[in-house]
Amino acid sequence: MNQEPDPQLERWTHGNLRRLPELSAPPSLLPRVLAALQAEARLPWWRQSWWRWPLAAKVAALAVFLASATALSFLGASIQPAADSLSTALDERLGIISHLWIALAALGGALETLLLSLAGNPWVLAAGAGCTALYLLSIAAGTVLVRYASREAGGLRHEK
Amino acid sequence: MSDTHHFEAFMQAYQNMVFSSAIRLLGNESDAQDIAQEVFLRAYAHFDNLSHSATAGGWLKTVTRNLCLNHLSRYRARWRFFSEMSAPDDESDFAESLPGPDANEHAGDLTDHHKQLEAALQKLPAAQRVPLVLYHFDELGYDQIAAQLGVSLSKVKTDIHRGRAALRRKLTTASAPTPPARALRS
Numbered sequence: 604m605n606q607e608p609d610p611q612l613e614r615w616t617h618g619n620l621r622r623l624p625e626l627s628a629p630p631s632l633l634p635r636v637l638a639a640l641q642a643e644a645r646l647p648w649w650r651q652s653w654w655r656w657p658l659a660a661k662v663a664a665l666a667v668f669l670a671s672a673t674a675l676s677f678l679g680a681s682i683q684p685a686a687d688s689l690s691t692a693l694d695e696r697l698g699i700i701s702h703l704w705i706a707l708a709a710l711g712g713a714l715e716t717l718l719l720s721l722a723g724n725p726w727v728l729a730a731g732a733g734c735t736a737l738y739l740l741s742i743a744a745g746t747v748l749v750r751y752a753s754r755e756a757g758g759l760r761h762e763k
Numbered sequence: 764m765s766d767t768h769h770f771e772a773f774m775q776a777y778q779n780m781v782f783s784s785a786i787r788l789l790g791n792e793s794d795a796q797d798i799a800q801e802v803f804l805r806a807y808a809h810f811d812n813l814s815h816s817a818t819a820g821g822w823l824k825t826v827t828r829n830l831c832l833n834h835l836s837r838y839r840a841r842w843r844f845f846s847e848m849s850a851p852d853d854e855s856d857f858a859e860s861l862p863g864p865d866a867n868e869h870a871g872d873l874t875d876h877h878k879q880l881e882a883a884l885q886k887l888p889a890a891q892r893v894p895l896v897l898y899h900f901d902e903l904g905y906d907q908i909a910a911q912l913g914v915s916l917s918k919v920k921t922d923i924h925r926g927r928a929a930l931r932r933k934l935t936t937a938s939a940p941t942p943p944a945r946a947l948r949s
Contacts, residue, residue, distance in 0.1 A: 608924055616927040619934070620884070620899040623877055628782035632796060633774055636803045637767070643804075654808060 770810060774803055777820060781827050787896045788831040790885045798830050828901060832911060835889060876934070883933040891926030894919050 648656055656664070721727045781802050786795035805826055806813055813819045884892060894912065897903045905923075909916045 608920060609927075612924070612927050612931065616895075616930060617899050619880055619930075620895075623881060625779040625783040626786060626881070628778040628799065629792075629796060632778055632782065632799055633771065635796070636774060636800050636807075637771070639800060639804060640770075640807055652808065 766810075769814060770807060773806070773810070773814060773819075777823050778803070780820065781823055784824055784827045784900070785831055787884060787900060788828065788893055789834065790887070790889065790892055794834060798827065798834060801830055802827050824901070828897075832893075835893065836913075880930065880934060883930050887926050887929060891922045891929065894923050895926040895930075898923055 643651060648660065653661065653664070778799065782795055782799045785798040785802075786792060789795050789798065802823060806819075806823060809822075813822060816822070884895070887895065894908045897908045897911065898905070903911065905916055905919050908923075909919045912919070
């Protein structure tokens, strides 16, 4: 399954890449990380990561979470009959949607008939092809512009 | 030694490794710095365990790889449409478009051969560079890479092969030490 298509090229690449030394991290990395750590340390404890909360706060938060989850599950069980009756009432009220669906299906049928009758008309076909061509042209132009802009941005970064 | 000084020493020991892994996967210095910063912030949160762990390097490398892949997948969907439309053309002139030996500012202390290889690697399209780096630096198998990247095994093999061929083209056209004669033949 993992058969190598070109073992010589694989060995050559592996040898060269593995001989590459590590790159030096920019000198700004260490001060950046230390500054971020200091900024985080200045935050009040409740705005820091949960893992860094005091133990008592962690335990209290866990207890509140468990109590909420338990309460919600009991609440869910107790309101089950009420939810069932609400669902029945909604079903009755939403019956109007089925009427709407029938009207939309009829409209769709009429549109289909209209399109089938127009399909034989060469002018309609030509207009459709023209619109499609313009749409594709606009996508192509957008692609070219985006790639050009991103290359320019890359070039500027290298120049910096 | 205070905790901060201890962490500074830890960072100095590992920052080149983390930054190198990130920039080789991402091909972008600014993104690599952001990822390296995030890796060390996470390391600080687990510093009690990491500071005396023999596997700290492996932990850092894994976190770096995961964060880089997350970062790439976040942007991949956005750019996939545009990048795939002209991918074949990009490849044909890839070797010619590579920068000269001085283009990589982080390669100042490397030999010309290493500079060119590093620059060529970072200029590879992400679809080739990422699996190539995962294979040769992180030593993952083809199937592991396919699973990590969520692409087919055949695509991984093709992309890695194209990436290797592009690197070899670049290095053999430059005045770098030549690879074995048989390997030069395509």
